[in-house]
Amino acid sequence: KDSDADDAVEQLYLVVVAIDFGTTSSGYAYSFTKEPECIHVMRRWEGGDPGVSNQKTPTTILLTPERKFHSFGYAARDFYHDLDPTESKHWLYFEKFKMKLHTTGNLTMETDLTAANGKKVKALEIFAYALQFFKEQALKELSDQGGSDFENTEVRWVITVPAIWKQPAKQFMRQAAYKAGMASPENPEQLIIALEPEAASIYCRKLRLHQMIDLSSRAPVNGYSPSDTIGTGFTQAKEHVRHKRQSRTFMVENVIGEIWSELEEGDRYIVVDSGGGTVDMTVHQIRLPEGHLKELYKATGGPYGSLGVDYEFEKLLCKIFGEDFIEQFKIKRPAAWVDLMIAFESRKRAAAPDRTNPLNITLPFSFIDYYKKFRGHSVEHALRKSNVDFVKWSSQGMLRMSPDAMNALFKPTIDQIVQHLSEVFDKPEVANVKFLFLVGGFAESPLLQQAVQTAFGSRCRVIIPQDVGLTILKGAVLFGLDPAVIKVRRSPLTYGVGVLNRFVEGKHPPEKLLVKDGTRWCTDVFDKFISADQSVALGETVTRSYTPAKPSQLVIVINIYSSEQDNVSFITEAGVKKCGTLRLDLTGTDASVPNRREIKTLMQFGDTEIKAMAIDVATSKSVKVGIDFLNY
Numbered sequence: 001k002d003s004d005a006d007d008a009v010e011q012l013y014l015v016v017v018a019i020d021f022g023t024t025s026s027g028y029a030y031s032f033t034k035e036p037e038c039i040h041v042m043r044r045w046e047g048g049d050p051g052v053s054n055q056k057t058p059t060t061i062l063l064t065p066e067r068k069f070h071s072f073g074y075a076a077r078d079f080y081h082d083l084d085p086t087e088s089k090h091w092l093y094f095e096k097f098k099m100k101l102h103t104t105g106n107l108t109m110e111t112d113l114t115a116a117n118g119k120k121v122k123a124l125e126i127f128a129y130a131l132q133f134f135k136e137q138a139l140k141e142l143s144d145q146g147g148s149d150f151e152n153t154e155v156r157w158v159i160t161v162p163a164i165w166k167q168p169a170k171q172f173m174r175q176a177a178y179k180a181g182m183a184s185p186e187n188p189e190q191l192i193i194a195l196e197p198e199a200a201s202i203y204c205r206k207l208r209l210h211q212m213i214d215l216s217s218r219a220p221v222n223g224y225s226p227s228d229t230i231g232t233g234f235t236q237a238k239e240h241v242r243h244k245r246q247s248r249t250f251m252v253e254n255v256i257g258e259i260w261s262e263l264e265e266g267d268r269y270i271v272v273d274s275g276g277g278t279v280d281m282t283v284h285q286i287r288l289p290e291g292h293l294k295e296l297y298k299a300t301g302g303p304y305g306s307l308g309v310d311y312e313f314e315k316l317l318c319k320i321f322g323e324d325f326i327e328q329f330k331i332k333r334p335a336a337w338v339d340l341m342i343a344f345e346s347r348k349r350a351a352a353p354d355r356t357n358p359l360n361i362t363l364p365f366s367f368i369d370y371y372k373k374f375r376g377h378s379v380e381h382a383l384r385k386s387n388v389d390f391v392k393w394s395s396q397g398m399l400r401m402s403p404d405a406m407n408a409l410f411k412p413t414i415d416q417i418v419q420h421l422s423e424v425f426d427k428p429e430v431a432n433v434k435f436l437f438l439v440g441g442f443a444e445s446p447l448l449q450q451a452v453q454t455a456f457g458s459r460c461r462v463i464i465p466q467d468v469g470l471t472i473l474k475g476a477v478l479f480g481l482d483p484a485v486i487k488v489r490r491s492p493l494t495y496g497v498g499v500l501n502r503f504v505e506g507k508h509p510p511e512k513l514l515v516k517d518g519t520r521w522c523t524d525v526f527d528k529f530i531s532a533d534q535s536v537a538l539g540e541t542v543t544r545s546y547t548p549a550k551p552s553q554l555v556i557v558i559n560i561y562s563s564e565q566d567n568v569s570f571i572t573e574a575g576v577k578k579c580g581t582l583r584l585d586l587t588g589t590d591a592s593v594p595n596r597r598e599i600k601t602l603m604q605f606g607d608t609e610i611k612a613m614a615i616d617v618a619t620s621k622s623v624k625v626g627i628d629f630l631n632y
Contacts (some may be wrong), residue, residue: 013156017138018194018476020056020160021130021173023098023305024276025441026073027056028138029473036481039474043141055470056441059098061130065090067121072133077342080116081335088335089117094126095338096307099277101169102162103303108630109175116334127176131159135182156190157182158480160472162273163195163299164280164492167580167629170609175630192483193608194476197273197282197299200439202485203475204271205291207465215453215462268296269435270460272421272452273472274442277305279417283430287487294488297429298533302420306348306442308413313344316409320386325374329367336364351406352446359406360398368397407447414451421452425459433460439471488537491605493562496528497544497582498571512570526561526568526576529603533566536606545617546599548586556584556599560627580629584614599623 017030029041041055057073062080064070070091071079080093092115100123104111112120135152142150161173170193177183183190265286272281280301284293318326330337340363347359368379375382383393390405424430438452443464453462465471479485503513503520514521529542546556561571562579570576584599598617603610614623 012154013190014154015142015150016156016158016477016480017142018158018160018199018473018480019131019134019138020196020473020476021098021134022056022059022275022441023096023278023307024059025056025469026059026130026134027470027473028134029470029477030138030142031477031481033481036478039477041470041473042137055467056473058095059130060093060095061097061126061133062094063092063115063121063129065092067092069129069133072130077338081338083335085333085335092117092119092121093334093338094121096276097123097126099303099307101172102165102278107168107172109172116330116338118331124172124176124179127173128179131177131182132180135180152181153190155182156192156480158192158194158476160194160196160199160476162275162278162280162301163197163282164278164301166492167610171628171630174609192480194479195282195299195608196275196440196472197271197280198293198486198608199473199475199479200273200437200471201269201271201282201284201293201475202478203471204269204437204439204463204465205286205293206478212466213464215449215457215464268430268433269437270424270430270433271437271439272417272443273301273440274417274438274448275305275440276307276442277303279304279420279440279442281421281424283424283433284486292485292487295486295490295535297424297427298490298492300420300424302416304413304416304420306413306445308416309348309409310341310344312409312412313348316388316391316405320388320391321371321379321382322375325371328374329370333364333366333370336366336370339364340367347401347406348409349444351403351410353407353450355403355406358392358400358402360394360396360400362398365397410445410447414448417448418451418455421456425456436460436462438462438464439468441469443468484538486538488535489606489608490533490535491530492532493564493579494528494532494566494568495530495560495562495579495605495610496526496568496571497558497560498523499525499527501525524570524572526571526573528568530605531566532564538606539604540606541602541604544601544603546584546601548597548599551597554585554587556586558582558584559632560629578632580627581632582612583626583628585624585626586616601625603627 013033015030015032017028019028020026027042029039031039058077060076061072062070062076070076076093080088080091083091094113094115097113100111100113101107109124111123113123113126114120135157139150139152139155157177159173159177161170173193174188174191177191178185268283268285270281270283272279278301280299282299283296285296287294314326343362347361350359363379371379371382380393383391390402390408392400394400425433436452436456438449442448449464456462500514500521500523503522508522512522512524514523527544529544530536546558548556558581559578560580560582561576563573563576565575568576582601584601586597586599599614600617601612601614603612610627612625612627614625615621616623
């Protein structure tokens, strides 16, 4: 498409709404296409936790015993919590369920999620309910603001996903959004899938110096008082909020931020997005004058989010009270378990490198009570007996953890992040990185900040945006307003199809020989579309022509294979997996065409999702094409 046609499409949407669907917390923000420099972050949520800023809402969802949607976020949590235990075991409560899409190897539309009470529900339903909730909240807020009903057709939706997600997980999100009524297979452009670190990168480009914290410029350790980190810049923001109670509006200056004035053509920077579930990172290079971005190294990362810290805490509890008890307690008193984790969350946020006083975690009464029933002795007794040095019992009914004990819970996760970053820094493409932007909710942790600064502060400047938890949300809005800002990406995998080639003696292995009508063919040849880590420009296509085996054939289905290796010769090699299908629908094209029809297929790998289109060469009509990584 030429850019003029593209602009016409853009005008159809009055507003761009981005949803940051996170592992631990979620939120949305929006901007009217007429005033793109204003980004509105959703209005304050009801509920909220001590010690946790509630600009986003927890990613928790509650279904009634009849499996109908009941509530989302704080509302879901509080309602579930207030139910009588006899009743609550019939309700279906889900939290931190997004990770399932990353960890499930063979994700399908049928994949299940397990609720707190052990019952299973289709993941697609849960994701669709959650997205529908955000859709309704956002449309309601837009309608209230404008004084008239806002239609879904006037909105372009953006949903963020981790960059390291495989293609099926991205397609799954899209299916869930269709089910939630945000867009449809007939109108796929209404929804854009954005990659979290990319969104962060786009936002970081616009930062002004007073909107971030430069870790390298401040005295290390003792500079880390939490109030200090957040205090100064936020007071101005708060003033602004008071005037505008409804939703917080952030002005994004149209100039490219001051930090950019230090970046020259070709400079490189790395964005590390550390959230609840995953940490993923992307390396970008700036292309002036427009400030377009080019990806230098394929997105990498892993499940090193702050959930790892919760998991360590759970292991610690198992060590003290016994794994059998903890397992039982979670099933029998799910609401109290949620309570305990909320109490831990607020103390987790108080952990800092220079902290000297202990952190107290209140144990819910039913924990103490149930433990006595279960074991026949007191919690206090268990703590004394467990010889876990750092954790003591305080007479007020709390677990008292020394700062060292808390820091030990962070260590495995932070070590993995630093280890992974070190490996990325060793890649030649990543040499001479000027800045490291640390973003995402976990980036608020002073322990993580210090570890990253200590490990990499000598190689580049480590910078944290002021409202670090909202960076991705705001960047996603900017991406929705201008999806073409990222011009070049790297393919995470090698993709191709299996084909027959003429058999060449000496070049092809004899066991691949197939003789058909007197012609010698070599089977299972891997026809490569694109290599792992190859750079692909936005809009660049890979073209192939396919011919139906019989003229009467109405559908061509071609298997797509992928591999992490670069040089693949045959689809039967180790590490090559079938990952999807390309389906060409030849019905409805003219039957009077010559016998040998040729279907030209164009595939795009330079966007956040893989896309395809096809043309019948004889008639130059477009052919319906589906590229599917979920249901094959």
